[in-house]
Structures are given as structure tokens and as C-alpha cells.
Amino acid sequence: MPNSLGLNKSPQETKVCIAMSGGVDSSVAAWLLQKEGYQVFGLTMDLLQPPYASTVSSLSDAAAVAGQLGIEHHFVDLRQEFYQRVVQYFSDEYIAGKTPSPCIMCNKHIKLGLLAENARSLGADILVTGHYARTISTPRGIELHRGSDPVRDQSYFLFAVAKENLQMLRCPLSDYSKAQTRKIAGKAGLKTAQKTDSQDICFVSGGKYAELIRRLRPEMQETPGDIVTTDGKILGRHNGLINYTVGQRRGLGIGGGDILYVLALDAAQNRVIVGNKPQLAQKYVFIKNINWLAEDHPPRMELGVKLRSRQEIVPASVFFSEKADTARIELKGEFFGIAPGQGCCFYNNSRVMGGGFICKENSEF
DSSP: OOOTTSOSSOGGGOEEEEEOOSSHHHHHHHHHHHHTTOEEEEEEEEOOOTTSOOOHHHHHHHHHHHHHHTOEEEEEEOHHHHIIIIIHHHHHHHHTTOOOOHHHHHIIIIIIIIHHHHHHHTTOSEEEOOOSEEEEEETTEEEEEEOSOTTTOOGGGGTTSOHHHHTTEEOTTTTOOHHHHHHHHHHHTOTTTTOOOOOSOTTSSTTOHHHHHHHHOTTSOOOOEEEEETTOOEEEEESOGGGOOTTOOSSOSOOSSSOOEEEEEETTTTEEEEEOHHHHEEEEEEEEEEEEOSSOOOSEEEEEEEOSTTSOOEEEEEEEOTTSSOEEEEEEEEEEOOOTTSEEEEEETTEEEEEEEEESGGGGO
16 A cells, blocks of 8 residues: 555565755655654755855754654765856856756756765655655556645746656645744744745845846856847947846836837847747747656647746647657747746646747747
């Protein structure tokens, strides 16, 4: 009889690694599984190097909760790997005129990549995180689904995880709201019960992306360039592409006339291309570097796609290339603000089928 985590052995025989971030979510996940009788231990990553941010409080909070629960606790230093795989990727994408997806890459390479490897080396059968997503055990293996709370659902950020590592993942908070999680933490007396959630990318302070990139890449000068319409008419000057993103309409410095939006960033010619809102709308999207988590698929599928983390899922026809690592998407309606570099997650109802990254038409295939 499978246990609650889908393995054919008792909880007492199942060794569970909790990815303890020092936040309330992973703390509650550890408490819940310990209550069920699993062999629980914590594993905490040290990720951030000064001056980007400090994780001292998170590391100490994770250790404090592990001490409260009386569980074994390990640390792993992944600062260099995080810098190379996530922070440098972030700056490179912005400099190339794209909108990066650092949380997706962190889950792929770090949290559910290197951390999963470390968990295995410590004898773990299962890796548990505090993500608000659902993992379902089926005869075909573990499926990834949306969490029950659409506001908190984090399944979008997990589509790039290697299929092998998905089989190890469990997300016990899928049926809880954040308020319920905090209530459990409070009743359990966990140190992190009232700890506030981070609202920014962990290595970006106050959403100041351009400032971070100036620190990371001081050799990259912010070269001014033209702000132009789609037909090449010059409307003004910009002060460096890293200060702009697709869909932006404030701070363009070209007041007067119609409201204009950033339609595209042309890194090759150092131009910001602007237009009106109807010009921002798109029906066709091109995707590369697809990571497929489900069974084999036909060349065409009708799926839901999520093109930004805070946007709704929209219906689409997905046409896969012969190698299935790229795809052309035809949206059933128009979408505003499609940005190259952002993640595209494929859904079949609630199930995450996989995903890839938005690119500039087939020029990047």
C-alpha cells in the first residue's frame, strides 16, 4: 500500500529531505511530514554572495526550525553555482534585450537540480519543498499540477525541472492557502510563523534590476540610443536598454500624443521600439528549449499556456517542431506584452505538461 508520498513503504521507512529555506512554507512542510511519521531531515542552501543580498537570517531561521523539530539539518554551499547559473544568466538576458526568468532557472538548476543531487547523496527517497503546487503519483510516475489556490499557485516556475528530479519532488502545501499555512505554523509554535514573504527576486533589492546589472557588469556601458516607432520614426532617446521592458508605458520620456508602449528591445541596433496598445497585442508566439514532462505528444496539441507568472492561462494551439524542442503557438485570443526570454508553461487542464522560453520568431530556433 503506497504511503501518502506515493512510495510503496511505510512513512517510518521513507527518508524525506525538506528543502528548508528559512521561510514559513518549508517549515510547515517539515512539521506536517514529521507528524505523519516520516524520517525527516532538513537541507538548506547557501546561495547569495555579498553585495547582492544576505541570507544570514534565512540560514539561522532554517536551523532554528530544525532545532525546534529535533531533526537532522544539513547545509550546502551553492553560492558559486547560483551566481553562474542564475545571477549571470539574469544579467546576460537583460543585456541582450530580453526579459529573464531567474526563478525558473533557479528551480531547474539549483533548488531541484543540485539540491536534489545532494538530497540523494544523503540517502533521501523524496525531496519536499514549500512550493504551492501539486504532485500526483500515477502508474506513469509523478505528475505536476497546479495548486488549489490560484493566487498562490507556483507550478509555472517548475516546468523546466528535469523529469528525473520531478519524480523525487513532493509539495505537501498544494491544498493550503497561505493563511492556513501561517495558522499551522502558529499553532505548532514555529519560529517562522509570522516571517514576511520576499516580494522581489532574492538577489534584487527593491526591484532595482538596472542597478544590479550595473554592479554585475560594470564593463557594459549604458549606451543611449533611439526610441523609434515600428516604421523607424525617431521619437526620442533612451538611456540604455536595461532600463526598459516589453509592455512598459511609463518613464519613456516621450510625452505628448498617444499613449505608447515598449513593443520590443532591439539589442543589435540599440533601439527601443514603441507603439500603441493594439500593436502590443500578439496571437503568435515562438518557443525554444522545451522541457517536456508528460508522455509523448502529437505534432499539434490544444493546450493552455501561461506566458507570464502573473497572467492568466490562455487557450492555444501548439505546433511542435520535428525535434520537439521548439514550438509555434497560436493563441485563441490576443495577448498583450509577450516578452522574449520569459517562460511559457503548457497546461492540460490543471496538469503541467512542460514548457519553454519565448523567443523572437523562428530566428532563434
